[in-house]
Amino acid sequence: MTNKTLALDERLYDYVLNVGLREPEVLQSLRQATEKEELSIMRSAPEQDQFMAMLLRLMDAKRVLEIGTYTGYATLWMALALPDDGEIHTCDLSEQWTFVARRFWEEGGVDGKVHLHLGPALETLDALLQGGQEASFDFAFIDADKVNYQGYFDRCLQLLRPGGLIAVDNTLWGGAVVDADDQEESTRAIRIFNRKLKDDMRVELAMLPIADGLTLARKR
């Protein structure tokens, strides 16, 4: 027994998936299709996305923001957890990956809930703010280029209602956050983001060592 988070070896991780994951068939197919893409490492972890889907249901979330669509795996998990009149606005730059995404959103019957914004996410978020959507979203998932994390976070926070939740992915960055030799731009950006968030009194904070690190920030 331990009161620290266990480091999962392959066997224990497989066990978690075997007894803990209820992945709908359409998501399994999307996961398999994503494995074939060159950057499949960018797909978020199924147990993490299942957890976020549960958070959405707990919150009765209706309006969701996602920064970083990739092949739409997390998008699909979240969209399936939303009510029929729910909507998810998801931002990405890539036609190629979101082409895969669209196919599976349709197959999962959620394409009517998903609004894809192709273009720089900072601009999309600014446009939503200018369009009067401040404080109108329940949940945001940030999982895109790390150097812009703070910019995404600040805008998402404005777009969220009080009590809304932001989930930020990759906040442990493969452990590189504690490797002083790693001064790569993304690593440094995540370190600065994490450090600043600790003192950000606009939110309540929980940092979960699930997958590559998932930080939850609830807007006060």
Ligand code: CA
């Ligand atoms: Ca990620």
